[in-house]
Amino acid sequence: MSQRVWVLGAGQLGAMLQHAGMPLALDVRPVDINESHAPSLSDADLVTAEREQWPETLVTHTLAQHSRFINKAVFGRLADRKTQKELIDSLGIATAPWRNVANDITANELRDQLGERVLLKRRTGGYDGRGQHWLRTDDDQVPDDWQGEAIAEQAINFEEEVSLVGVRNAAGDCVFYPLTLNLHLNGILYASVAPLARLQPLQAQAEAMLGNILAALDYVGVMAMETFRVGDQLLINELAPRVHNSGHWTQAGASISQFEYHLRAISGMATPAPQIIGQNVMINLIGTTYNPAWRDLPCARTYWYGKEVRPGRKVGHINILGTDVTQVRETLVLLGDLLPAALYTDAIDWSLKALKD
Structure with a gap:
């Protein structure tokens, strides 16, 4: 019988964790927190979460009481920005x-x-x-x-926004992806680009920051660290104790995705260093209806969440991957023609410039 992993929350992150669990022979089961019936858990099951906080419901109470809820004590501490900031300060790590x-x-x-x-x-x-x-x-x-x-x-006068996604296993070993450059518009992530050679000099600094946090929390699994770059220094903006939007590019661009890493870590599997595949750009699909023409784009993979489309709502993302940067840029231009110009001109132009820089 395969290991069963319950995910508190049944949004897109839970769905992608479920998909990542299949080749690992893990029975991953996202659970809607508002279900009228609580799942029946065995002592051998594992529990994780796709969200930092949750209201008290029958489902959340049941899952949160399980003895093998990994990182249970961490979620509340990092979900509260006050206690999160206090943790960062206590470790002497730079933040606003x-x-x-x-x-x-x-x-x-x-x-x-x-x-x-x-x-x-x-x-x-x-x-x-x-x-x-x-x-x-x-x-x-x-x-x-x-x-x-x-x-x-x-308010920080930063040059750009950079994130790091890392994983820590129960033995305390950490693995990190290359730094990711991000674009937020109106507070929403629109695009991510990774890897970028010009960010490599900041990699060790970022790994030391996130590594210290993971160790201090005795955290197991994937965590994301969003930072501001000010010159050659990074300042933490926020931490996310879960798989993260800015790590979605790893689904296409790495030998092990962030979703697979999280499941490997919490279930005690090996967490070898990933092989990075080519140049990656992730474009969030926000408040836009599904377009079948996306499927015809070269070196692009569409991930559709099946959610009701509403303004400002993340309803999917597209990962563009290629070993030829010119082809990645050409695909971005084609994608721009298939997205609402009012929403995406800035994101496409920013992504093209990031690849050129």
Whole structure:
């Protein structure tokens, strides 16, 4: 009988974990947290999650009580931006200066401590550009209902956004992918490019940062670290204790994907170093309907999530892979013609420039 792995959450990440488990002979079962019936778990089963936080439901209670819920104590700590920042600070790792928003702290006090431009972030939730509030001018104030519910960060004048996805096994051994260059528009990830030779000088710095965090948490599995690049220094923006959107390119561009790595690590399988295959670009499909013409693009693979299409919603992604960078660029141009120009002109142009640089 194959090892059974339950995934708390049944979104696209859970589905991709399920797919990655098939060649490993793992029985991966994503579970909708709002199901009316809780699954029946055995003592030998494993539990993981595709999300950092979850409400109390019959399903989440059942899964969270299982003795083999890997990294259970980590999720709450990193899902709260306050305790996440406190962890990073305690390890002496660079991050944007921040303050807790509590005790009726005023916008002027935050600006005095952090500078003229301050970003408030809800302590939990608020991904893809939600749950944020800027204090840019003297007239901006801290909303009353954000007191005790948010942190404030100094706005960083960064050159670019770079992420690192790594995996740690139970023996403490870590493996990392090459750094990934990312483009966010309105707080939503639109494109990722990896590997890039010009980022290689930052690789050791990034691995030391994430490696220290993985070790401090005794974490097993895949974790992503989003950073700002300021000159030749990296500052952590946020951590994600799970497989991550900026690592989706590994499905096509590496011998072992991030999804397979996570399952290998939590189930005690080997985690050898990956072989990187060619040049990769990942384009998120956001609020756009499915186009069969995507299937005809050379060196492109479409991943469709089967979700209702709504503005701003991630409904799929396309991985473009090639050993010939010219062909990758040509495919990007073709893809641009098949996507809404208003949404994707900037993302396609940015990706082409990243490959040229």
